[in-house]
Amino acid sequence: MSERIDGSPDTNEGTPxxxxxxxxxxxxxxxxxxxxxxxxxxxxxxxxxxxxDDPEAFLEFAEARGWGDGLPLLPPTPARVERALACLPxxxxxxxxxxxxxPRGGLVTRRTLAVNAVMAGCPAxxxxxxxxxxxxxxxxxxxxxxxxxxxxxxxxxxxxxGAVATEQDFNGGLGAFGxxxxxxxxxxxxxxxxxxxxxxxxxxxxxxxxxxxxxxxTYCVAENQSETPWAPYPESRxxxxxxxxxxxxxxxxxxxxxxxxxxxxQTLEMIASTMTTLGSNNAPVSSAEWFVFLGxxxxxxxxxxxxxxxxxxxxxxxxxxxxxxxxxRAFEIxxxxxxxxxxxxxxxKPIARDPDRFRILVTGGAGKHSCxxxxxxxxxxxxxxxxx
Amino acid sequence: xxxxRIYSPEGSVDPNAAPTARVAxxxxxxxxxxxxxxGKSGARALLRAxxxxxxxxxxxxxxxxxxKQTAATPCETDLLERLAAEVxxxxxxxxx
Numbered sequence: 281m282s283e284r285i286d287g288s289p290d291t292n293e294g295t296p297x298x299x300x301x302x303x304x305x306x307x308x309x310x311x312x313x314x315x316x317x318x319x320x321x322x323x324x325x326x327x328x329x330x331x332x333d334d335p336e337a338f339l340e341f342a343e344a345r346g347w348g349d350g351l352p353l354l355p356p357t358p359a360r361v362e363r364a365l366a367c368l369p370x371x372x373x374x375x376x377x378x379x380x381x382x383p384r385g386g387l388v389t390r391r392t393l394a395v396n397a398v399m400a401g402c403p404a405x406x407x408x409x410x411x412x413x414x415x416x417x418x419x420x421x422x423x424x425x426x427x428x429x430x431x432x433x434x435x436x437x438x439x440x441x442g443a444v445a446t447e448q449d450f451n452g453g454l455g456a457f458g459x460x461x462x463x464x465x466x467x468x469x470x471x472x473x474x475x476x477x478x479x480x481x482x483x484x485x486x487x488x489x490x491x492x493x494x495x496x497x498t499y500c501v502a503e504n505q506s507e508t509p510w511a512p513y514p515e516s517r518x519x520x521x522x523x524x525x526x527x528x529x530x531x532x533x534x535x536x537x538x539x540x541x542x543x544x545x546q547t548l549e550m551i552a553s554t555m556t557t558l559g560s561n562n563a564p565v566s567s568a569e570w571f572v573f574l575g576x577x578x579x580x581x582x583x584x585x586x587x588x589x590x591x592x593x594x595x596x597x598x599x600x601x602x603x604x605x606x607x608x609r610a611f612e613i614x615x616x617x618x619x620x621x622x623x624x625x626x627x628x629k630p631i632a633r634d635p636d637r638f639r640i641l642v643t644g645g646a647g648k649h650s651c652x653x654x655x656x657x658x659x660x661x662x663x664x665x666x667x668x
Numbered sequence: 669x670x671x672x673r674i675y676s677p678e679g680s681v682d683p684n685a686a687p688t689a690r691v692a693x694x695x696x697x698x699x700x701x702x703x704x705x706x707g708k709s710g711a712r713a714l715l716r717a718x719x720x721x722x723x724x725x726x727x728x729x730x731x732x733x734x735x736k737q738t739a740a741t742p743c744e745t746d747l748l749e750r751l752a753a754e755v756x757x758x759x760x761x762x763x764x
């Protein structure tokens with residue numbers, strides 16, 4: 281008896297053929313070989329015709345092709361696409377291939393992004409935000425193939441920082457995660473359209489998300505820099521740029537309300553308690569990040585009590601904990617650091633393995649609310665300077 | 669009514685993203701079947717049962733199950749190369 285590739289004894293080698301038909305004769309077809317190198321330029325043409333520029337007719341046209349998110353779309357005519365591209369500096373080739381998006385392997389050019397931006401209703405001038413977000417999403421640490429394909433409801437959250445947030449009217453203030461602001465709504469939506477149309481992350485196709493989540497329609501906010509008591513978030517990541525974009529692939533926001541704000545520690549305890557939930561995919565993956573969006577009043581309250589951003593991170597690391605026994609009971613499959621694995625059942629284990637996994641920034645307006653956005657687990661956020 | 673020209677939002681596809689190693693394998697008789705555990709609960713048991721049953725029905729040999737490092741990341745290249753060297757057919761699963 282020979283040994284199998286997994287080391288187990290082989291018990292059926294040479295087994296007779298009880299139903300000896302060729303099961304797979306035509307199941308797997310030979311495919312033509314791929315070219316050695318992808319093209320540096322991928323020019324697309326407006327080679328589709330619709331009867332008119334009527335939005336209803338276009339919606340039916342798009343629906344028949346599986347394009348879009350189910351909501352009304354603006355027809356991407358050459359004139360509209362050119363207007364979207366007009367914000368680019370001279371010398372930029374709109375057909376240059378920037379990257380390819382998994383799982384479909386769709387090629388990204390600025391023109392393709394502009395087409396999707398037009399369909400989503402993006403204001404002129406916002407294309408670089410979308411372009412930078414897509415560049416960030418293709419960094420290896422994001423694990424975009426997993427993000428797009430998983431059964432988890434994860435969606436990329438696009439966070440806009442600095443001058444471009446002000447110049448392009450992104451909302452980092454009251455209701456920033458909600459409706460009513462065109463830049464937030466449409467640029468977040470354009471990112472999702474790119475995932476659907478270019479990356480092929482369509483429900484039941486490239487996207488296996490069991491339930492989906494509302495933020496798979498649009499998920500974009502700005503950092504409220506004017507009401508942040510600390511340095512801008514990109515600076516905390518070592519980035520000195522007038523404008524920047526962060527992508528964080530996560531769940532919908534989980535609200536944290538603390539109306540009494542009796543002490544900084546109580547507010548932070550409430551945030552920590554929102555994080556210590558075993559149902560989160562971050563619970564079995566301690567390398568995962570938690571984005572904490574402090575409302576400005578909570579942030580000011582913490583800063584007035586002497587807390588720096590790093591102090592907040594450290595507090596959450598030290599207090600967002602559960603007994604190791606609860607993690608062990610909940611998960612047979614988990615990814616913890618060696619020192620976490622060595623903890624006793626009665627020891628408290630942090631929900632994330634070091635303080636830097638807790639990312640702190642300010643978004644929102646008046647009121648005593650903050651929120652946390654757990655990630656999908658096997659993904660890391662990326663912050664890039666704004667790129668054309 | 670004048671027609672309107674538009675772009676497709678799908679763009680074009682990276683030719684290198686298409687699978688290149690898939691070939692017609694014909695009958696499974698005499699072939700070696702392996703299985704790649706995607707790391708999800710129950711995957712190993714299910715794949716082993718499927719592989720052994722498939723081998724019984726077709727006259728193939730079931731070569732066993734190997735597991736990639738985590739469910740959430742692509743399979744390691746060296747593991748794929750090992751599978752490619754040792755078996756002609758790989759069973760695996762997606763999602764949960």
